[in-house]
Amino acid sequence: MRVLAFLDGTLADPDAAHIRVDDLGLLRGDGVFETILVADKNPRELRPHLDRLARSAAMLELPAPDLEGFERAARKVIDSWIGGRELALKLVYTRGIDxxxxxxxxxxxxxxxxxxxxxxxRTEGVAAVLLERGFGPDVAERAPWLLLGAKTVSYAVNMAALREAGRRGAQDVIFTAADGSVLEGPTSTVVVAKGRTLYTPPSTIGILPGTTQYALFRGAEKAGWTIKVEPIPAAELTTADAVILASSVRLVTRVHTLDGVALPDSAALHRELVAAYESEY
Amino acid sequence: MRVLAFLDGTLADPDAAHIRVDDLGLLRGDGVFETILVADKNPRELRPHLDRLARSAAMLELPAPDLEGFERAARKVIDSWIGGRELALKLVYTRGIDxxxxxxxxxxxxxxxxxxxxxxxRTEGVAAVLLERGFGPDVAERAPWLLLGAKTVSYAVNMAALREAGRRGAQDVIFTAADGSVLEGPTSTVVVAKGRTLYTPPSTIGILPGTTQYALFRGAEKAGWTIKVEPIPAAELTTADAVILASSVRLVTRVHTLDGVALPDSAALHRELVAAYESEY
Known part of the structure; x- marks a missing residue:
């Protein structure tokens, strides 16, 4: 099932057409979005997601989004949901009509x-492949027009990367920068565990600040983990105790295989990190 | 005015909604497009545009587009057009509903x-700025998932670059690769004149093969120009006899100012190149 609501809080038929062909979201991928997990009517990290939507919109010089309206629409979708206990809630915001x-x-x-x-x-983990993203890690701050770190609807490359993973017998991707450092997944943030420390790359290298990664770090810190935000050379992934992809809907997913090679068994560590993350809700 | 037609040749109201909110073109920028100039009912370079649409679709692993249907829809739009002698004809093709x-x-x-x-x-030319595109010129062939050279609707970066140009008092952009070589404009192909030779960068460096650039080169060759497809260091732009942005709708546009500095006067050369291009129609 699908449920659709607009910012005035009205529901609409998701199987009907609501968008014009000359919407710039469609013609130019000129818009931003968020995907939020709703579990038992509770939208997780709603405020960080709304804040990120506003930040992405600002990077695209879109008008500041009506966050109250988005929250109203989100509540309407959640209240109207009669499917399973979880749903994915998408917020979409485009530049409108050309x-x-x-x-x-x-x-x-x-x-x-x-x-x-x-x-x-979530339960079994994924096989992932390393794919070049083409950029150096220093370009994001120098070249804001590349919109690195904005969650735009221009996701064709992310989708193509996931298809490439499928061709290589994997389900997910870890993008690397031109210097071989870890960036992010097409729809996730990379987290690495070594000893009792969790690492994630800084968003200044041109990646999206992760809402789920942030919640995981909050929970893990309370559970006694040290957290570090610093560059991660891709070569370190194979020797880490756990490689995790954090994303709003798949939550804390472990990578069990990288480029066709099995990583050290991280099943127990993964259970511990899932518990740390879930303790936040 | 706007005119909308579908591939079965039916017209539809462009001011009405025809697209669902869960179209992957809207949610993921997961689609391809072409923009074609129609002058006096004649769609310029229609076949090369259709071929490029099919090539872009293949790079995104979309089903092969129904080119006959696109041609039918294009003819319907053209036949129904009662505006000025020119129009921009857009062909759009997305992955459909999620x-x-x-x-x-x-x-x-x-x-x-x-x-x-x-x-x-077209008549006065444009001021342009050089902006980094972040990529090296060698990444396109190595990393096809970056979709460099596919004309996708994921154009948010191209639009952001044009806004950056506006902030810098210019109207257009020439993207440069990480090694300082010339790539393309956000919506154009770069052509440089030196003596009686026209240069454009090879599409293998991760740029779109230009339909208008190709028509210009055809016409120019007949008019006695030598044409060369080879990398162009950005530093050579300032000493060239003319810097041209070739695009389907703006056609052969000269750059009169680059990064705020006036380029050598290319007005006469520009007239000659426009004539060479127009001789093709």
Missing amino acids: GDPAGVPTAFAMGLEIDEKVQRA | GDPAGVPTAFAMGLEIDEKVQRA
Whole structure:
């Protein structure tokens, strides 16, 4: 099932057309989005997601989004949901109609079912491949027009990278920078465990600040872990105690295989990190 | 005015909604497009544009587009156009609805008016700025998942670069690779004139093969120019006899100012190149 709501809190039929062909979100990928896990009617990290939506919008010089309206639409979707106990809640915000002098953005919230692949990834983990992202780690701050770190709907490359992973017999991707350091997944943040320390790369290298990674770090810190935000050379992934992909819907997913090679067994560590993350809710 | 047609040749109201909120073109920028100039009912370089649409679709592993259907829709738009003698014809092709097991793409053709900025650019030229694109020139062939050279609707970066140009008092951008070589404009191909030779960078460095650049080279070759496809160091732009941005709608536009510095006067050369291009129609 799908549930659709607009920012005034009205529901609409998700199987009907609501978008014009000249919406710049469609013609130019000119918009931003967030995906939020809702579990038992509770949208996880709603405020950080709304804040990130606003930050992404600012990077694209979109009008500041009506966050109250997005929250209203989100609540309407959640209240109307009669599917399973979890749903994926998407918030979408585009520049609106090409040439519209009023510049009215397109904005909606949509609830979607979570497919079974997600459940499998959460429990069994995933095989991932390393793929070059092409950029150096220093370009993001120098070249803000590259929108690195903005969650735009221009996700064609992320989708192509996931197809490439599939061709290589894997389910996910870890992007690397031109210097061989770890960036992020196409839809996730990379976290590495070594001893009792969790590492994630700094968002200044051109990656999205992760809401789920942040929640995991909060929970892990309370559980006695040390957390460090610093560059991670890709070569260190193979010797880490655990390689984790943190994302809003798949949550804390462990990578069991990298480029076809089995990583050290991190199943026990993964259970511990999932518990630390879940302790936040 | 706007005119909208679908691939079965039916017209539809462009001011009405025709796209669902869960279209992957909207949610993920997961689609491809072409923009074609129509002058006096004649779509310029229609076949090369259709071929490029098919090539872009293949790079995204979309189903092969129904080119006959696109041609039918294009003809319908053109035949129904009652605006000025020129229009911009957009062909759009997305992966369709998220989760649709049938995987039916979204496809349409749309005619749009050409705004007066385009006319001004054609006659007066533009000021441009050099902006880093972040990539090295060797990454495209190594990393096809980056979709360099595919004309996707994931154009948020191209749009952001044009806004950056505006902030710097310019109207257009020339992207440079990590090694300082010339790539392309956000919506154009770069052509440089030196003596009686025209240069453009090879598409293997991760740029779109230009339909208008190709037509210009055809016409220029007949007019006695030598044409060369080879890397162009950005530093050579300031000493060239003319720097041209070739694009389907703005056609052959000269750059008169680069990074705030006036380039050598190329007005006469520009007239000659426009004539060579126009001789193809």
